Amino acid sequence: MLQFISHYTDRYTYLDGIRMALEGGCRWIQLRMKHATDDEVRPVALQAMQLCKAYGAKLIIDDRVALVKELGADGVHLGKNDMPVAEARKLLGSQFIIGGTANTFEDILLHYKSSADYIGCGPFRFTTTKEKLAPVLGLEGYRSLLEQMREAKIQLPLVAIGGISAEDIPALMRTGVSGIAVSGAVLRAQDPVAEVKQLIKLTQEI
């Protein structure tokens, strides 16, 4: 499963990126506008929701629980400095997807107990998209975390994130992760739509 995390670049706006990801076949989009206000995010989110609806894709908005509820987006992704998952669940109920960022097994356990629906886990390697970063996990990190999840009978999908490019995907999928989140790999590609197609194909070839 591929999750595309929107980002703007010199070439593309947030919506350009989302449009290209959808066109390439991605059906799971995260709108992430870290330093914007809710009022700046709202119109972009509404357009993103329309696009996603047209493609039958899910739209998750980073960090903004109240906005997700207000707009009726599919869900929210919560980073380590955002609202705790348990609090978001109380506000949103069960009819929204809630994802939480984890760097360690303790984070995963906490998200699990807080009834998160998926875990965004990383960073796989050093990335330039994020400003603050925990130590990189590498393949071994994912293997170990997934093993600990199995032992603890935590059956949540884990999405690998952080500086992942096409050539990393086969080995990463073999560790047992459920999905891959990408941003830069798509937006920096010469042909982002073709890149999304290739990334999806790679996540399915295991």
Next chain:
Amino acid sequence: MKININNRLTETQAKNLQELAVGLQLPDKGVAVAVNNQMVPRSQWTETILSEEMNVTIVKAVCGG
């Protein structure tokens, strides 16, 4: 039949994704389901037939799996 749900081999009587969703008491909204790592929109759940050892990913805190 046994299918893999979020990496765990699970016995199910469900024939398609829709029946699986009902069996797992998934809510009407706020769920994403992928088969063999490709997201399947809810409108296609009924026509998505389950097969032995199929890989199903459910983006939802699944109870009792």
